[in-house]
Amino acid sequence: MSVRFQDKVVVVTGGSRGIGKSIAERFAREGARICVAANEALVHETAQALRDAGAQAISVVLDVTDKVQVKAMYEQVARELGEVDVSVQNAGVITVARLEDLTEAEWDKVMAVNTKGVFLCCQEATLRMRAAGKKGRLINTASGQARQGFIFTPHYAASKFGVVGITQSLAKELAKTGITVNAFCPGIITTDMWAYNDAAWGKLMGDYQPGELMAEWVAAIPMGRAGTGEDVAGLVSFFASDDAAYITGQTVNVDGGMFMS
Template identity: 35%
Template sequence: MMGWISGKNVLVTGASSGIGKHFAKALCARGATVIAAARRMSALEELAAEASGPGRILSLALDVTDVAGIDAAVAEAERQAGPLDVLVNNAGIAPVRRALETSVDEFDAMFATNVRGSFFVAQAVARRMVAAGRQGRIVNTASVAGMVVMPQLTAYGMTKAAVIHMTRCLAVEWARQGISVNAICPGYVETELNADFLASEAGQKVIASLPRRRAATVADLEALLLMLVDGDAARCISGAAIPVDDAYSLM
């Protein structure tokens, strides 16, 4: 089922840490040429050195909040690797704040990264796919915070609700061009960015409130990603926003 990704060119944004970093490694391990994009080039170089498998990882400087630079960055990705087959639209930020404590700057930064950046990266990639007559796959990283209320994530949840709606709209608009668009919606996932919090007393209270009393790992998201980027396995899946949350969103 996963053989389709071997030899394909995949752009992964937000690849310097967390979910994006793991996705880049997983795709490389299955033979893809991964263009790992983020602001921190030093972290991307470390990622390239750590990765193993029949594929390869190339580094690309990309700040998704710089809309004027997105098209040039996508063009550079294609110059390095060739035409893109898959976009993993993963760049995002998630400050944990109560609504009354959220500043204008934090609010604007979340929307600039999570919503505006995701839209214009998808637009830039899809334009090239359509112009070349190439079918493709776009997978957006959303969140169950865009589906249900999660504590201290009001503004973040608003951005991810927008990403989910964007996913559905783009899936319909680009269906005739052969571009599938889906979203992965994680619940609580342990990464290097939140490991200390989840190990703390407050974090343990959060975990104890979950249906299975555990946080997911980045590896728990891998199988869904691989299915959604596969040309055969997800042939008829588009416009889906799929929770990976141990039933948290059903509580």
């Protein structure tokens, strides 16, 4: 594999597992210095695995909804790895509930992590990129639900439509600086979140046993399989590369053909 990102500094939030972990692993294999951040101690194990594989990596336990913590993370990255070149805003949460059961607390948490968290990280990363004179990359995790909302998750759909709006707005504002801002919409990916989705939606949509509803959905994907974290990481690494220097404000589906737009 090439070393396109030799000596580049990459931050990945939500990097302890799933898509974020795969993204961090891809950048590490291509020579980047990595900060993986998440709201759980597991992120330290992820960083250690990256170091064991030969990468320079640090880990931060982080609440992306807290501006003070976000600022402190990027300051730590600058001290220990160098100023950020690529920031991947991947931290996200979901809950599934009927309209009458969906609480304000659930709404507020999902919007705060998925949308405010993206904004705060983009804001701080941009400040540091501009101060360092870097033509950096901001890459945001949206969702298939940024294309079309789905039953029992209006708060999640709203948060992910919001990610696309943030991406487009910042792309226009930052275009003349050389900083690009793009997003991606993963479909059904084999992660812990999708194991939860299968169980939670399955309970509300019928008498499904674990795995049955997801199997139905996967069967309807034109490419005939669920995606992997590696499928997503390939697109993210492209967005971060010099090959994508003239691409900004875009949101690309990674879903095997579920949504074609």
